[in-house]
Amino acid sequence: MKRLLVFLLFLSFYSVFSQTKVGGIILDEFGDPIAFANIIFENSSEGTITNDNGRFYLESDNTYKTIIVSFIGYETEEIQLQQKVNYNMEITLSESTEQLKEVVVYTGKQSKKDNPAIDILKKIWAKKRENGVRKFKQYQYDKYEKIEFDLNTIDSALIKSKLFKGLEFVFQDLDTSRITGKTYLPIFLNESFSRIYGDNIINEEKEDVLGNKNAGFSGNQSITAFVEDLYSDYNIYDNYLKFFDKSFTSPLAKTGVDTYNYVLSDSTFIDNKWCYNIIYYPRRTNELTFKGDFWVSDTTYAIKKINLQVTKSANINWVKEIYIEQDFDVVNDSVFLLTRDYMLSDFSFSKKEKSRGVYGKRTTVYDNYEFDTNRPEEFYKAESDPYDPRVFKRDSTFWKNARLERLNEDESGIFKLLDTLKTVPKFRTYYDVVSILGSGYVEIDKWNIDIGNIYSVFGFNDAEGTRVRLGARTYFGQNDTWRLEGYMAYGFTDKKAKHGFSAKFLLDRKTRLIVSGGNRRDVEQLGISLTSTNDVLGRSIASSSLVTVGANDRLTNINLSTLNFEMEPAKNFRIRFGSSLRTLSSALPNAFSLDYIDDDSSTGISSEVKQFDINTTFVYTPGKRTIGYGVERVDINDDHSTILFNYTKGIRGFLESDFDYERIQFSYRQPWQIGGFGRLTSSIELGKTFGEVPLSLLSVVPGNQTLFTLYNTFPNLDFYEFVTDTYATVHLEHNFNGRLFSRIPLLRKMNLREIVGLRGAWGQLSDENIALNSPSNIPLIAPDKQIYWEYSFGIGNIFKIFRIDFNFRGNYLDNPNARPFGVTGTFGFNF
Incomplete structure (x- = not known):
């Protein structure tokens, strides 16, 4: 785990303009926090769930006037937003006086008869499918990936500390995370663009890396290897999802009913398809589980959108938050294609709310799918060279066309910021000390x-x-x-x-x-x-x-x-x-x-x-x-x-x-x-x-x-x-x-x-x-x-x-x- 040690030592040294931002805490009538309460912008599919401490943060590129707050056993509240940015909100939910008809909640093993969310889950299992590219003889698609690291929880005390004396210029353009609401400072960015070719008949696949560009600590292969190991591929339909060398129970697993509570929350059109929204949260603490929600098509029962957030009580070290989003294109009854995959990890020595750390973010976008183009077996045997110098010297025109998702203002500024930092002796000293201790x-x-x-x-x-x-x-x-x-x-x-x-x-x-x-x-x-x-x-x-x-x-x-x-x-x-x-x-x-x-x-x-x-x-x-x-x-x-x-x-x-x-x-x-x-x-x-x-x-x-x-x-x-x-x-x-x-x-x-x-x-x-x-x-x-x-x-x-x-x-x-x-x-x- 030497790469992890390098990364943790680095911790010790330390967007797109959103239209609506809300954050705060959800409490019951006794002032106790409500974990896993649902918060959603009115008339949208954009929402989140409170964490173990009842806190939440939610933002959107669109402008909204109202949020809907709900949880089983409590009255649903509609909260009017007084302005575009609403932080430190304190919302109290009252216990419901009406008998719930749609969902019966049990403290022990969940009923599979009376819960409509479980009925939908059974149909997801019955139509469980593999990725659409496996349904064709051959396939091809473009893959754009960007990996970013940010210092987070930047406050005035940190900016004024002796550690950053002479480096105050790096804090000029801070932004807040749309997931956690914390301020952050980008310090590393890697972009890659690849074309993937596969043949399911001969069971061959190859990846041609056409472009690679990074800013930050690109010379340190220990950090790069840590990043590569951190963000391995996963399939949400699998029973277990592996992150950080640990297996988390998937909310779509057949064993999920013994691990999670499920609630049918909403339904609406997404991309002209009627979808159900199901909220899930863990039955027990300290287990390797998620909380979140997913949208599922009412005809194909394929997942359209899903988000997964690791609970803070999960038995995992040095990671305070893990948040995952995936979007799918449901082509037909038997085919779905992954279009976007986003993962955020908050690395920190402590899981306390105000502790500082580093965000690790990976965004992968898939597009330009093509199918059934036959190629000889020799094509797949001829591996491309991902270290070809030309791959690392692509011009701005190439990247303008290759980026399937554009860089926001903060990401674009990383290249300029790091070029400047490398000329500052104090920053170089910090980097050298970390490098010595790690290597x-x-x-x-x-x-x-x-x-x-x-x-x-x-x-x-x-x-x-x-x-x-x-x-x-x-x-x-x-x-x-x-x-x-x-x-x-x-x-x-x-x-x-x-x-x-x-x-x-x-x-x-x-x-x-x-x-x-x-x-x-x-x-x-x-x-x-x-x-x-x-x-x-x-x-x-x-x-x-x-x-x-x-x-x-x-x-x-x-x-x-x-x-x-x-x-x-x-x-x-x-x-x-x-x-x-x-x-x-x-x-x-x-x-x-x-x-x-x-x-x-x-x-x-x-x-x-x-x-x-x-x-x-x-x-x-x-x-x-x-x-x-x-x-x-x-x-x-x-x-x-x-x-x-x-x-x-x-x-x-x-x-x-x-x-x-x-x-x-x-x-x-x-x-x-x-x-x-x-x-x-x-x-x-x-x-x-x-x-x-x-x-x-x-x-x-x-x-x-x-x-x-x-x-x-x-x-x-x-x-x-x-x-x-x-x-x-x-x-x-x-x-x-x-x-x-x-x-x-x-x-x-x-x-x-x-x-x-x-x-x-x-x-x-x-x-x-x-x-x-x-x-x-x-x-x-x-x-x-x-x-x-x-x-x-x-x-x-x-x-x-x-x-x-x-x-x-x-x-x-x-x-x-x-x-x-x-x-x-x-x-x-x-x-």
């Missing part, structure tokens, strides 16, 4: 070098004691086709200097042919991962933890040199072929011996291994999205599966290599979104080594003696407690995202999240390998009699940033120094 690197533009990573400067382990490290990398831009990187380190106990350096070169952009290599001489905790790669700059957290459990003294001196070639012949399918030369020895021989029987040694025993390997790795990551085209790309999403197959061949004699052996390894990791029940992460790893090898080359079941929760490790195992040459492991971890705790009154407001885990490992160690490694001073045990297993219960979202796990060992309790119970934790910024 971990200090940029030296004059030399095209970054100094860092600042988060790895200090460390501690039993072999080195206190350790310091300082590194640097070349950096001309985020799409560099080559990069050099290195570090120097020093341990104050062993009084030894360490180093690592690497070089990467992108030789062919189309196939992503990359050659890389380097050398690392350091102290490392091996065995923390079964299918780890030979990273000459990598370092496990287990090698530098300030606090550990038990004796963390099984460390290894490593001198590693690598040369690798990598290419991506197909999207998300990578092939890596490489070689490595390693020299391995114990960093603390008295506590941890890597000795093995060596007939060629004068003593019959050797303590050091020199090994040359060649390896071939296949990695397939379906659904993975990246940004950038340089030698190092930025990942956008983490909800994709990863399939890895690795073959390693050790060659004895070459470069004085000691052993002949072969190893095959397979791993599969898959995240699963289980509807409204949270997210399950599963992984399986299999491997086998053929041939006799010393302890330093065997497969160690990954233990974890740190206090950090590390996925794919066993927190109740010590390092090297289980050693194998044949293994299989399974890890399951499910995060319920607060679904259970939200039903417990005492815990509901704490927004805690429950996590459960189950882990297992099985392995064997041959008699030949046991005999070869018999001089070692640690037990050589494999979990071959029965599967070793652990389980854990965790509580997440403590103070929004901390997670604690209680880990239990299931068996092998008679192993030396076995740990039956342990506690681990981790910090992180998660939605």
